[in-house]
Amino acid sequence: MREVIARHGLSASKALGQNFLFDEQLLDRIAAIPGDLSGRQVLEVGPGPGGLTRALLRAGARVTAIEMDRRCLPALAELGEAFPGQLRVVEGDALKLDHAELMGGEPFAVLSNLPYNVGTALFVRWLGGQNWPPLWTSLTLMFQQEVAQRIVAQPGGSTYGRLAVLAQWRAEAKLAMKVHRSAFTPPPKVMSAVVHVTPCAIPEGVSARTLERLTEAAFGQRRKMLRQSLKGVPGAVEVLEKLGIDPQRRAETVSIREFTQISRELG
Incomplete structure (x- = not known):
């Protein structure tokens, strides 16, 4: 990955909330959290130069990656050539796209090292809506550790709030993995964590x-x-x-x- 970034002259954009992950063993562990991905549809938001994307493709997933940073598109195109027929890259803003339509109305898993500046907004959107169960079968998402703790929080503590209720009232949310800030380039000021969410039955009569x-x-x-x-x-x-x-x-x-x-x- 370092070679790819050097070859394409890429650097993480602070404005886009980017922090790149290079550790392939760590990325493979993240890709393994939702189980066997072989042949499954996966949505990835903000792939950047393709670190997690590569791990997902190695796991046999059919990946649709949404990227708005044009600088990263050549590196992702190169990755697509290395895994023929497995990667589709969509240039655009994930907040403005219809994800169900993008995935052809078929079930899909979401795995992303989410850009920090849009992570919470996307998460709330995936959790929202009256239609349940959703088309997504699981959400495996990297957040700042503070946000991750708010998602899995229990009542009574300072971290318990709206995010916990929305994540847990009709889904199961767990902290799957903590990731040290030193794993990223550039290292963020805070620790990160991966949250794994799977849908459950909706309580009867609740809007x-x-x-x-x-x-x-x-x-x-x-x-x-x-x-x-x-x-x-x-x-x-x-x-x-x-x-x-x-x-x-x-x-x-x-x-x-x-x-x-x-x-x-x-x-």
Whole structure:
């Protein structure tokens, strides 16, 4: 990979949130997290010069890679030639593309060393929507360790928030691997971690849109009591009383099960 980067004169762009990984053993371990990828469709966002892409192709995956940095396209084209028929590169902004349409409406796994500046927005988008189960079969994603801890957090702690609820109310999220900052070029200021998410059954009668609105209000003012933070959600305070949930509690003490119960009552 270092040779590829040198040959194409590439360097990580701070503006695009890029940090390159070169350790092939580490990349192979990440590619192995969702299980056997042989013949499976995989979506990768922000492949850069293709470090993780190479590991996915070695694992036998059929990879669709979305890259908006034109400087990286020649290196990815070179990689495509080395693995004929396995790699398709789409130039564009992953936040503006329809991923299900891009993958032909077929199930796919998502594996990405996500650019730091769009990682959370993409993650929330993959978790959203009323249609469930989603077309993606799993999400295996590299985040800053702080963000990863927020995704797998349990109620009661400072890291528990909206991201944890959205990730866990109808999916299983686990911390799969920690990655030291020294593994990247250039090394970021923080540690990183890989999160693995798989969809579960959706709780009956719960609207994703309602839950998203509820958690946005509750955690948008997390230091306030629920009776204050949920004022903007019609009927929410009355539902708390109906369910026997103390309106003086703060959002970080409310379990995922309680959030789904409130959402179900709100309709």
